[in-house]
């Protein structure tokens with residue numbers, strides 16, 4: 001049986017929520033990941049150091065093991081220099097959401113220009129900026145339209161580390177290569193599905209997320225970059241749990257839940273591309289270098305042995321629930 005051991009896999013974009021949902025999903029990430037970048041889009045958002053420290057403790061308690069590091073982010077707003085200096089040792093970066101563009105982003109930024117003084121301070125202090133990069137244009141064009149903003153920020157703040165979160169287009173990869181200070185995360189679903197899987201046949205709400213899955217040529221470009229372990233790209237699952245009744249309803253919430261199946265799906269993809277030897281870079285080594293983190297030691301062994309994705313994890317339905325996939329986690 002073919003097996004593969006990954007060392008300290010990292011998820012550089014994760015939603016863990018609060019309360020009962022946090023308690024249900026945090027152990028699932030902690031089982032196979034050594035660390036994760038925790039998104040701050042709670043209600044209300046994590047936009048103070050006090051709230052961030054409280055949230056970190058909640059996560060550690062919910063994860064229930066020592067070998068899982070939550071890398072915390074603050075929700076972008078206008079911060080003072082004093083606030084940023086105090087926050088810096090506790091955060092991996094600050095996450096910017098355009099106002100209203102995705103789940104729980106109502107308090108986000110409506111005028112990017114007005115965000116520049118804070119970005120200037122972040123550049124000076126060496127605090128990375130993570131962005132959900134979508135305009136409010138036509139849904140398939142939102143990321144492409146936002147690329148002009150990424151470009152402007154990359155030019156105006158050459159020493160600011162900018163992470164283009166969950167990229168979904170070939171065009172974003174082109175821009176990624178153009179500026180040294182741009183980096184990117186990509187989800188599992190955007191490497192393996194297109195809009196057809198979401199809405200081309202029977203509507204599949206469990207594959208609906210922001211940004212929406214794009215065209216086959218986008219998926220091919222992203223998959224190529226992932227399986228060749230593009231040095232500026234790393235895994236960020238954007239695993240975003242919503243209870244089943246919020247997905248299977250009229251007005252389905254955006255977010256795909258993949259945390260417990262991400263590594264198995266990736267092993268399948270990398271195997272198909274004869275690239276299993278590059279998975280370690282994509283799920284850990286690139287992130288360690290880009291974000292300058294040293295995760296807890298954790299070995300996760302996968303085997304080419306069929307695995308049926310559960311129908312649900314508590315009240316959350318994962319991507320491809322009930323489907324048999326070729327790789328399993330056999331030791332973590």
Ligand SMILES: NC(=O)N[C@@H](CC(=O)O)C(=O)O
Pocket residue numbers: 015041102103104132208209210211238240241254255256
């Ligand atoms: N990706 C999503 O569709 N949803 C995320 C928010 C986000 O990452 O944009 C969520 O919090 O549910």
Ligand SMILES: [Zn+2]
Pocket residue numbers: 102132165166210211
């Ligand atoms: Zn997002």
Ligand SMILES: [Zn+2]
Pocket residue numbers: 013014015039238240
């Ligand atoms: Zn997200």
